[in-house]
Amino acid sequence: MSTMNLEPVPGRTDEMIVNMGPQHPATHGVLRVVLGLEGERITRAVPHIGYLHRNHEKIEEARTYPMVIPYTDRMDYVSGTQNELPFVLAIEDMLGVEVPDRARKIRTMFFELFRLASHLVWMGTAMLDLGAISPFLYTFWDREIILGIVEKTAGARMLPNYYTFGGVRRDVHPDFFKEVADLLDHLERRMVDYEHLVLESPVVHARTIGVGVLSKERAIARGVSGPVLRASGVAYDVRKAFPYDAYPDVEFEIPTSPDGDTYARFWVRFQEMYQSIRILRQLLELTPKTGPFKGKAPARIKPPAGERYRAVENSRGELGVFVISDGTDKPYRVKHRGAAFSNLQIIPDLFIGAKFSDAIAILSSLDPVFGEIDR
Amino acid sequence: MGLLGSDERPRDVILGTLDDLINMARSRSMWPLTFGIACCAIEMMATWDPKIDADRFGMFFRNTPRQADVMIVSGTVNKKLAKRLRRLYDQMAEPKWVISMGACANQGGPFRQGYSVVEGVDKIVPVDVYIPGCPPRPEALLQALLLLRDKIADRELRYKKPREIPADYEIMAEPGKDGRIPVL
Amino acid sequence: MELRLKQERLFDEDIYTVHPEDYRALCEKLKADGFDFPRAVSGIDTGYGLRVTLHLTRLHDRAKVTVRTDVRYENPVVASVTDLWPGVEWYEREAYDMLGVRFSGHPDLRRILLEDEWELHPLLKRYDTGGYPIPGWEPKAWPDPDPWTPPPPPEPEAGEAGEGGEAS
């Protein structure tokens, strides 16, 4: 079998087979898509992944439970602590550990902070893919502020290894609440500019409206989740469907759009950022300034034999983990359900028939992160 | 890297001065290749954001390897990617340099023992500067870029080249621990 | 037809353990029951055989089920459910890649994360983290009491195909 997995059709001379990636500025990492191009129109598309396969699942079988958490961090590396939560929740379920209320709220605050950070990275890179240079620099500047807040508390910028069984590793920095409040004020001002630059730009309209339409039925059947699913009109959000941590205590909406096109995916991510700001505002009020930040977890984590699937709604969709314990201090099997992994499967559905430039816009609206896809 | 492709250090005064000038220009106009691999790629992008802004030092990304001078290996290189990475390195026009960013690119990082991970990108391409960290901060990458600049500008250092690796080097044939070859 | 299965409740999920020959029939039944959202397919090396676990959600009432089925190392064939839920296509490819589970009826059963030429199925417990065979590793005996009659041992030619799948 050819390594391209896309053979030229004999006798067909109007189709050109183009290899896009793994080094391509618009693939958000190391995706490789082999495209059949007829002029600018895509006739065939075969995605290839695995260029960042880092044997997460095998190596996690050889690590003790607390040592697995930093590995989960490195999956969806744009959204930091969000990856730790499903694993932590699953083990807490198996151990029966109680998490203090304050710890739940702190976890949720970090969760939403990283959602904002991840969507900011998405916005910058998506606009870069569409050809605009400046929004990338603006969003990264805002992201730096979020990472600065995270770093003050957790000690690391991107991959903080902050959650632990029964709460969080250490108490928040004394400035934390004030800084988050300042950040939200700042972001609310900036979101106005971002709307002008992205959602209201006529060029963005021309490039995205009606491009890459994903129907509701197809989205569900393909197992797509997160903003991509909600942009197709399905109000499925793990935060509402299977609430975890402090989400039952806060009010927020699930933005959905019936259109299912690239612009709808852009729009849903924007609305999610507004919802994140809203959740964080409520949590600033609700979270006690002092109190316990960690419950009583056993010193040596040894869950009873059994299995547990837990999922959270991370920036890209349903991020799940399926843990099997055999009663020892190392997991028998850890299976990660990557949201971006599922979302990326729709590449052939959306690419075929689209223009090559559209394919770039569609890919940026799927927002893949390869740490999670290839694991 | 010598003057116009030669690897010998010129002994002549005039040529030597020209050599200094050219290498000064090279050191002050290093264009990295847009090649993000993993977590470190986000920090690599953050090095060009307004907070750090490596463009102050005349560095900006080129997408095609032909026009790039520096390859920043930003992330874990696995055995599937290794061939492609080496190919990209071979496609870059001389003179070229490599920065190994982060623990994964240096020696495999937290994934070191894994079956699919190359334990150090210096098994595939010659590396000039290593940056520790998982992931390194943007400041660390900027420091590495400035170290590389100093290396190119320095009369002695620029002729001290890292170990050359043949282009047909097969990472699959590399024996692992105890000299055993893994089942692949 | 009576399906050979066990049902249990674990946390908020229904767990069905099903005979591999009835796996496909159960999945069709679940699909007809309205389980529309495929979460994941995981392959597990249980030490005595391979297990395929299918996680499904019903979106409108948020019911979750997990279907699991065990096959022997010698004949790791499970029916593919890609036509019922197209979203499991890559997960089944991943399970094939990592453990060598063959999904019969899968449209495009290739390796997905590793390279096509590789022979390693790295998540098998007979290999250590680096992909080296663990000396002296022996499969465990099939658990007793047996929940069902295990699938028959493969035919000689099918057995050879099974050998390739294990890559021992």
Next chain:
Amino acid sequence: MSQIPIPEDRHFRPRLFGYDPQKSRPWLERAVYSAYVFVFWLLVITTYAGVPALFGALGWDSGWGFVFMRALQVVLLFLLSAVLALLLILVLRKYLGKVQERFGPMHYGPAGGIQTIFDALKLLAKEDFVPAAADVLTFRLAPAVTFVASFAMFAVIPFASGWVLADTNVGLVYLIAVSTLSTYGVLLGGVSSGNKWALIGALRAGAQMVSYEIPLALVFLTVAVWSGTLSLSGIVDAQLGLWNFLPLALPFVLYVIASLAELKHIPFDFPEAESELIAGYNVEYSGMSFAFFFLAEFVELFLLPALIVVFFFGGWHGPLFGLEPGSLAAGALESLYFTLKTAVWVWIFLWIRATLPRYRDDQLMEFAWKAMIPLALFGLVLAAYMRLIWR
């Protein structure tokens, strides 16, 4: 936000007068730009006034002497375009920095002023690579064709009254012919590279040219009809009382859009769509060949705004403060006006570049064929009618 420690810039810090390269100095940046513009202006004066005066004084302004004079002027113009490219690349990077809340190049030279010289030197000494699949002759020829085609446009650009290399009465026809040629260089380069991305980029360049060339030519025709001449100096002279952008508002807008397309400039940079085609037609070019593409791009980034000024903004016209028209001082002042007006338009183009995303290539084609050509025809008829009534 806390102050981030920035690694010390050890090698290129002049220690005189406590100079700190890490501080932004707007006055220094302005001084650097002014220095570049001053050099540019001096070169313009030397080319168009100094050289003819020298040759006239020596009595060599006819026969072979005239040929030598023109050759010298062309060499000076080449120097001038190099200065222009160095300046424009620097300005682009600094301006993008301004828009993006950062500094841009600032460490090498005063306010980053010699950054682009380093870039040029580096490209000069970089390996000039020819891929095995390339057609060597065409591959080598393409950057030269692109550059020469852009450079040849200088011949008819009037920097001041009488300051033009060839004040031909078919200046507009010449411009149409020559400006189209630069796309041929792009086409040749892309097709001969033996790379699929370069091929797509080249084909896009071809398709794009077919779309914008017709409205561009129609606008040229409108200007010619309105001014009653095909000579560029004549067009500028005809605008003495009223600059063309007022009566010819519609053709003016169309011309700006078409020149964005001709420049392959955001939002129409399809042949070199960085995030789609990696680097488009120049994906296989390195070193000096690539530098020539770059040079051509930035020379055009001066020339097309210069043409906007010539056609619609009165060219070199401006208050002369009682200087005698035709004298050296008046010419110098006029060429300064011309340069500054062009600078404003270059700035507008850079502003667009810093702000907008990219359209899709078929959208430009659709817009050009369905909107721009009818509008340009309408503008042409309107201009002809207005001329009949008012002149």
